Amino acid sequence: MFKKTIICIVSFLVMLLLNVPKVNAIKGAVEDGLVGYWSFNKETVKIQESAQDIFSGLIATVNGDPELASASDCKVGECILFDGNGDYFFVEDTLPAKIDRDWNEITLECWTYINALDDSWNRIISLDDQPTNSKVVSLYYDDDDNRHGLFVKVGGEATQAAEHTVLEDIPLEEWLHLVGTYDGTVANYYVNGKLAKTHNVPAGKIPKGGLQLSIGDRSDGCNCDAIQGYVDEFRIYDRALTAAEVQNNMDATGLDVAPTSNHLSVTWAHIKSSKR
Ligand SMILES: [Ca+2]
Ligand SMILES: [Ca+2]
Ligand SMILES: [Ca+2]
Numbered sequence: 156m157f158k159k160t161i162i163c164i165v166s167f168l169v170m171l172l173l174n175v176p177k178v179n180a181i182k183g184a185v186e187d188g189l190v191g192y193w194s195f196n197k198e199t200v201k202i203q204e205s206a207q208d209i210f211s212g213l214i215a216t217v218n219g220d221p222e223l224a225s226a227s228d229c230k231v232g233e234c235i236l237f238d239g240n241g242d243y244f245f246v247e248d249t250l251p252a253k254i255d256r257d258w259n260e261i262t263l264e265c266w267t268y269i270n271a272l273d274d275s276w277n278r279i280i281s282l283d284d285q286p287t288n289s290k291v292v293s294l295y296y297d298d299d300d301n302r303h304g305l306f307v308k309v310g311g312e313a314t315q316a317a318e319h320t321v322l323e324d325i326p327l328e329e330w331l332h333l334v335g336t337y338d339g340t341v342a343n344y345y346v347n348g349k350l351a352k353t354h355n356v357p358a359g360k361i362p363k364g365g366l367q368l369s370i371g372d373r374s375d376g377c378n379c380d381a382i383q384g385y386v387d388e389f390r391i392y393d394r395a396l397t398a399a400e401v402q403n404n405m406d407a408t409g410l411d412v413a414p415t416s417n418h419l420s421v422t423w424a425h426i427k428s429s430k431r
Contacts, residue, residue, distance in 0.1 A: 183411030184404050186210070188262070188394035190253055191246070193370070194409070195387055196232035197223060206235070206244060210410065213253060215244035218376050230266040230330055230387040231408050235371075239273060239383030243372035254282070254368045258361040262392035263294050263305070264334045264404060269325050269384035272298035278373055278380040279333065280389060284365035285375035292361060294333050295380070296325035304351075305335030305344040310358035314342065319354045321346065332405045336395035337361075343395070348405045350398060 184192065191208040193199070193215060200206045202223040206215045219241035224234050237243070248254040263280045281293040289308070296303035297316065304320030307313065314320070319342070325331070334345040339359045344352040367374035370389060372381040390404065 181409035181411065182406050183409065184390060184407035185392070185396060185400045186410060186412065188260075188392040188396075190391045190393050191389075192391075192410070193244075193389045194232060195223070195229075195234045195389070200233070200235070208246075211249075211253060213246055213249065215246045215370060218243050218245060221371070224385055229385060230268075232387075234266070234385050234387035236385050237371045237382050239271070239381050241376075241378050242381060243376055244370040245374065245376065246368040246370075248367075252363065255366040256363045258282075258292075258366075258393060260336075260338045260392075260394040261292055261361065262334065262336045262390075262394065262396045263292060264332075264391070264396070264401075265294065265389040266330055266332055266387040267294075267382075267384060268330045268387075269296070269327055269382065271327065271383045272296075272324060273383065274298050276380045277382045278369070278371075279382055279386060280368075280370055280391075281373055281380070282361070282366060282368050282391075283374050285367065285373050285377070287365055290361050290364075290366060292335065292337060294335050298324060305337070305342055307335075307337050307342045307356045307358075309356070309361050312356050312358035314354070314356060319352055320344075321351050334396065334401045334404070336401075338395040341395075345398070345401045348402050 189210050191213045192210040193206055193208050195206055199209055200223050204217055221242040222236040224236045226232050246254055265280055267279050276297045279294045283291040291306055291308040293306045295306050301324045302316055302320040302322055303325040332347050336343045340357050342354055342356045343350055
């Protein structure tokens, strides 16, 4: 009788354990080489001021009047809506520099949902040295020439728009996972986890000197390359992610491991997933 009771209790406990729901289970983004990660989730955004990167604590200051969009309109938690008129985020660099530094390799990654085209260049993410314009790594699209891709310009080498971009207008009103990687030689552009374009830009590193990072327009906020649409889950790495890592990150909803205490003070319990 006693033995039977014990077996019953153990069985019950095992069943209980098996049925525990995974509360707020986070699928972690790759952290090796991660420099900054703007989730744009509401606890990281003061929409009239700034958005904080949840990995390094970098601050992106707000220009114009972008909106903090609700999770139901976004990919993972909340995100930012840009209206195409004066809206962009400018990343404040730190010391030692996290942005204006040598980039031997780089990855730019985000989710975006473009609402409308405007017959010009548009930069979803841009690391550049505007106004000099001798160094650029940018996830961009160009309605005028019906193209989208990863633009790389460094050391006198540059992506040729007619050859190295996807030759179609960027799809409208749908979420796109865009990743650009550059390892000093090869530039890869992934759309929704698939390699869409690859080509050689054998120019080596992107050297420090005037490099600035922006979201939604060129880094000098010219309002000439401003996007109309949403941006979510922007990550920047100092190495070229592999195809498998790009796939992993497409499913990512946060970070597996909280950054060490010197990074920032975001309440990790609040960073949860609500992927639509
Ligand atoms: Ca988000
Ligand atoms: Ca605006
Ligand atoms: Ca067009």
